[in-house]
Structure formats: structure tokens, C-alpha cells
Amino acid sequence: ERDQPSIYIQSSRSPENTRRTLEFETEVATRIKELDDEANEVTALKNYHDGEILHERNLVELEDTILPRWLYEYLYPCNVARECQMLRIENIAIPACYLLVGILQGLQGPLTNAYPLDKKATGAQMLTIGSVRILPASFKILFGFLSDNFPLMGYRRKSYMFMGWLMASLSMLVLLSFSDLHFLENKGNPEEKDFPENAPSIPFFTVCTLFFCTGFWFADVMGDSIVAEKTKLEIQKGQIQSMCYACRFFGIMTAAPLSTYLYDSLGAWSIVQLMAILPLMIMPTLWYLSEVRNAPVKSTREQCNEIWNTVCSRAVWQPMGFIYLYNILQVSNGAWKFFQEEVLGLTSTQLNILLNVAYVLLYLGVIAYRYYFITWSWRTIYVATTLMNGFFSVFQILLIFGITFGLSNFWFSMGDDAFSEFLHGIQFLPTTIMMAHLCPAGSEGASYAMFTTVHNSAINLSRAISTTLLPIWDVTLDTLKTGEKSGILNLTLLTTGLQISGILFVYLLPQTKEDLTKLGSETSRSSAGGAIFLVITFCSILYAVVISTLNIVTSLQNLNGILE
Numbered sequence: 001e002r003d004q005p006s007i008y009i010q011s012s013r014s015p016e017n018t019r020r021t022l023e024f025e026t027e028v029a030t031r032i033k034e035l036d037d038e039a040n041e042v043t044a045l046k047n048y049h050d051g052e053i054l055h056e057r058n059l060v061e062l063e064d065t066i067l068p069r070w071l072y073e074y075l076y077p078c079n080v081a082r083e084c085q086m087l088r089i090e091n092i093a094i095p096a097c098y099l100l101v102g103i104l105q106g107l108q109g110p111l112t113n114a115y116p117l118d119k120k121a122t123g124a125q126m127l128t129i130g131s132v133r134i135l136p137a138s139f140k141i142l143f144g145f146l147s148d149n150f151p152l153m154g155y156r157r158k159s160y161m162f163m164g165w166l167m168a169s170l171s172m173l174v175l176l177s178f179s180d181l182h183f184l185e186n187k188g189n190p191e192e193k194d195f196p197e198n199a200p201s202i203p204f205f206t207v208c209t210l211f212f213c214t215g216f217w218f219a220d221v222m223g224d225s226i227v228a229e230k231t232k233l234e235i236q237k238g239q240i241q242s243m244c245y246a247c248r249f250f251g252i253m254t255a256a257p258l259s260t261y262l263y264d265s266l267g268a269w270s271i272v273q274l275m276a277i278l279p280l281m282i283m284p285t286l287w288y289l290s291e292v293r294n295a296p297v298k299s300t301r302e303q304c305n306e307i308w309n310t311v312c313s314r315a316v317w318q319p320m321g322f323i324y325l326y327n328i329l330q331v332s333n334g335a336w337k338f339f340q341e342e343v344l345g346l347t348s349t350q351l352n353i354l355l356n357v358a359y360v361l362l363y364l365g366v367i368a369y370r371y372y373f374i375t376w377s378w379r380t381i382y383v384a385t386t387l388m389n390g391f392f393s394v395f396q397i398l399l400i401f402g403i404t405f406g407l408s409n410f411w412f413s414m415g416d417d418a419f420s421e422f423l424h425g426i427q428f429l430p431t432t433i434m435m436a437h438l439c440p441a442g443s444e445g446a447s448y449a450m451f452t453t454v455h456n457s458a459i460n461l462s463r464a465i466s467t468t469l470l471p472i473w474d475v476t477l478d479t480l481k482t483g484e485k486s487g488i489l490n491l492t493l494l495t496t497g498l499q500i501s502g503i504l505f506v507y508l509l510p511q512t513k514e515d516l517t518k519l520g521s522e523t524s525r526s527s528a529g530g531a532i533f534l535v536i537t538f539c540s541i542l543y544a545v546v547i548s549t550l551n552i553v554t555s556l557q558n559l560n561g562i563l564e
Contacts, residue, residue, distance in 0.1 A: 083233050083290070086243055090290035094230070096282050097161065097223040098244040102251020104168070104216060104275060106359075108133075110259040111271045112209060116202055118193045125202045131548040132210040136217045138544040140453060141537075143221040144445030149300050154293040156445075161222035162286050165279035167215030172276035175200060175208040181269035212275070219279075221449055226291075228436045228444035237513055238433040242370035245429060249363040257356045298442050306440040307447055312530030315510075315519035316438050320454055320533060322508035323431055326382070327458035329502040333495045334466040335475035336396065339488050342480050344399065344409040357414060358421040365425020377511040378430045385423040386503045392420050393496040400489050431455060437513055450537055457540030469494065 067075070076085045086095045112129055121129075143160075152159035175181070179200035183193045200208075223244075230240050262270045298306070310316055340346045346354075373381060395412065398404065404412040435451035472494075473487030480488065510516040 079235070080239070081233050081235070084230055084240055086240060089288050091230075093158075093161075093282065093285035093289040094223060094226055094240075095244050095247045096285050097219065099247040099251045100165075100278060100282055101216070101220050101223070102248035102253075103255040103278060104251075106252040106255025107259045107271055107275055108212075109256060110263055111268060111275075114263055115268045116205065119195060119199070119202060121202050125206075128552050129202075129206050129209060131552050132206055133213050135210070135545070135548040136214040137456070138453075138541050138548070140217060140221050140449035141446055141541065143218050144225060144447070144449035146445075147222060147225060148303060148443050148445040149297065151294070151297060155291050156295070156297070157222045157226050158286050158289045158291050161219045161289075162283065164215045164217075164219030164222065165282055165286075168212050168219065169215075169276050169279040171208045171211035171215065172272050175205070176269065176272055176276060179204065181267060181272055183267045215279075221445060224448050224452070225445035228439045228448045231433075231436045232441065236374075237437065238374055238429065239370075241432050241436060242366065242374065242429055245432065246363065246366045246370060249359070249366050249425065253356075253359040253363045256359055260352060303443045303446070306443050307450070308530060309525075310438065310440050310443075310447060311533045312525045312527055313519070314526060314529065315516050317526065317529035317533045318508050318519060319434055319510060319516065320451065322505050323455055324458045324536065325505045325508075326502040327455060328462050328465070329498045330459070331462050331466045331469065331495045331498045333396070333488075333492055334470050335480070335488055335491060338475075338477055339400075339480055340409075340413060342477055343483075343485075344413070346410055346413065350410050354410075354413060354418060357418040361418050361422040362425045365422040365427075366429060367425075368422075369426045369429045373426060374429075378434070378509050379506050379511050381426060381430055382506055382509065383503050385427050386500060389420050389423050390496060390500045392423075393492070393499070396492050396496075397489065400485050400492065433513070434510075434516060437516060453541060454533075454537055457537075457544065460544065461540075466495070 075087045076082075082088065083091070085091060112133065116126055116129055147156050147160045152163070180196040180198045181200065182196060184196060185194065227240055227244055231237060234240060259271055262274075337351070340351065369381075399409065399412060432452075435448060435455075438451065439447040469491065473490050474484070475487040475491055510519060
């Protein structure tokens, strides 16, 4: 009926018909808005009703507990479904998994960066170690697809999570059992480390790292899959993810400086011991993890069709298009670290302090979103944080000209290097909440891994662009040492402009979760959009696998040439 008047207008020039048509269309639009408002009211009433039921049920449970009321309500909020109360014994494995992921990431970083260098590893060998650390992450979709389609011992998640953490632990136990990771005292040069005869070779260390990272990422995908399932039961979306990722970043924040301290004071063996023991400590919580055994599993064909229908929805390819474009444009200044070290005179210790402070502020950014910004619209968050990031980038320009307002270069550097991580922490959670909301039921493992792959591949591509931009101006070490600053200034202005330009695509991002749901209507589907999304996803995976494999092969060829 709405289309007929428009057709009539084209065939008639009568002003009266035009007026009636406009009145009719205005009345229809008004009625549609009223229906939308009524639907929102029904949803709000349902959420309120569900919250009241949950509150009454939890009050009944409160009467049977020995805990003080205030502590019980803090641990198990009365307006949250029991399935979503992460601190209950049947759910505690989920935040524990995220915390363990963060701790192991923090422990592994200094170990894999410092130990091979102390053993005089070549640049090719360091490149190989870096490649095997990220290579298993390229198969996250495969890990998720495996758990979605082929339950192990009747469980789709907990059995695979157990297997992943067991593999991570065993790989470090093998490294401990078949090599000596202690340091020997070097009386001639105390700053250099000596190693015993049975210290692990670089190839053996690399293989153990590969198996550790494979188990690590396998377990991480299972944790993400469970959270994606739990979020569908939430009344206020985002609470579970904000808690779990806060645990993860807290783990990174505490473990990274601890790893540096342990390496310098006790040696590599202490870190490897922790990396072997900690995954075993999570095993008891997996026993109590609540999951339906032998639950119905859709056929592989049905799950593939669901994923295809999902990616064809405008609610997927439009916001994920924004995430991809925005993160590609977050191009960093590839010469900035050299400038800090060679021109500003920052020591390696000070650079490590900046890194640790950045971890702390990243965690605080996640906490700030959880408690203060979770009700803000996604567009507002991205626009505000992007503009603030541009403001902090001005600090780089002031440092280039030596304007620090009486502060040392080290303290002034925190304005850009550290506080920008606080903004990234605020940006991070809206993205993950949106991705979990898009996952189809029954295929959470593969779909959530697919969405995170798009996000991560855009970041990797931005790093490649950062490297590509370096030859545009002369920002070599020799030039920086001479005091020539025009190149580093131009590169800073270019990368800052690219980062801020990401907000030009913010119109692709829905304002809220409700707007995201409206985008998913059947009338807003596009096979072309879904096809482009899948092509970008799998090309990104192929790119990561090929680059990592080429790095490994090149390193092995260089090693064979040295041995010959």
C-alpha cells in the first residue's frame, strides 16, 4: 500500500493526490515508530520481569547461605541469572581461563624475547620464534569449528579446553625435563649469561614454544565460545565479557613485570616452571564447569548454512566492515621506538617500564568501560577515544621539538605511549560485545573465532603498512643520530592523520545493541556482502599462515647455510 501512491504520483500531476499521498506516508511512518516504541517497551518490561524473578530466586538462596548478605550479593548479583554468575563453582572456570590466558601471555613475552637473545640466537631464529608464537592463532576458526561439530566425551567445550591446557603444560614440562634452564655465573663478564652444556638448543626451544602456543590458543578459543553462549542469557549485555577480559588484562598487567623480575633474579627455569604448573591448577575447576553432556549438535551442513546466513546479514558485514577499516588505519609510527632510544636517550629499563605502565592503563581502560561507559553508544565511544588518541599524539610532536614543559623525556613519553593504551582498553570491549551478539546459536566457536580473526588480521595489516611507510622519509638510525627530525615529524603527522581518519567510517557502526538487532532483519541481507566478508577473512588467514611459514622456512635455510 505504501508503494502504490508513489507509483500513482508518477502518473498523475494532481496536487490533491500528492497531498493525500504525503499524508498517508506520514501516517504510516508515525504508526511504524509507535510500533517500534511499543516493542521496546515490551522488551524493557520483559527484562524487568526477568530481573524480578531472578531477584526473588536469589533471595531464596540467600537464606540458605552462611555468607554475609553483602558478600553474597556482591559475588552473586541478585539481578543476574545463575548461569551468568561467573563466580559460582560451576562457572568459575570461565574467568579462571581468561585470567590464566593473561598470566601466560605476560610470562611468555619476556621469556621468548630474552632467552634466545642471551643464547646468541640469530635474527632468523628470533623471527622463527616470533612466527611460531602467532601461527597457531591463525587456526582459531578450525579449533572453534572442531568443537562446534565434534563433541569430545559428550562435551563440546570443557573436554577440548582440558586438552588445550594439558598440551600447554606438557610442552613446558618436556622443556624442563630434557634441558637445563639455569644460568651459570660468568666471572669474566657478569652482564653476560653462561649456560650449562645441556641447555636447550634454539630449535628445541622453538618446538616446545609451538606446542605450548597451540594448546594455549586451543583453550582460549574454548573460553571465548563458552562466553559467547553465556552472553545470550544476559539481561544487561556485556557484563560477562567485561569481567572476563578484565581478568585477562589483569593477568597480563601483573605477570609481565613478574616475568622480567624472575628472569633477571632466578633465571628462565622459574618462568617455565610457572608456565607448566599454572595450566594444571585450572583442571579442578574444569571438572565442575557446567555444560550439558550429549547435547544435540546440528549437522556440519546446517552449521555452515547458519554461518553463511549470518555473514550475509547487514548486522554482520556492515559493523565488521567498520572494525576492519578502522583497525587498518591505526597505523603506528614504526620509527618511534628508535627515536626514543637513540635521540631521547631512553634506556631499555625505561622502555620496559613504559610497557608495564601501558599494561596497567589497558586494564584500567577495560575497568572504566565496565563501570562507567557500558551504557554509552558505540559510536560515541569510538569518536571520543579516537579524538583523545589524536590529542595524545600531539605529545609526540612536542617531544620531537624538545618541548616537555620541564619534565624529563621519560615522564613526558607516558602521555602518548601509556595513556593511549587506556583508550584502547575502552574501545576493546564494545567490539567483543558486538561480536558475541552476532554469533548464531550452536556455532559460537567458529563464528566468534571468525570475527576475532577479522579484527586481528586488520591489526596485522596495519603493522605491515607501518613498515611500508618507513622508506617515504629518511628515518634511519644514522639520520636520527645526526639530529635531523623532519622525517620523523612527517611520519608522525601522517600516521596520526591516518589514525584519526578512522572516525570517517563510524556511520557503519550501530549506535547500540538494539540498532544492531534491527540491522539483522531479513530485508537487509546481501550475499555479496557475505561473500566479501568471507573472502577477506580467509585471505587474512592465508596471509598469516603463508608469512609465518615463509619466515620459518627462510630461517631454516639460513641456519643450514651457516652450518655448511
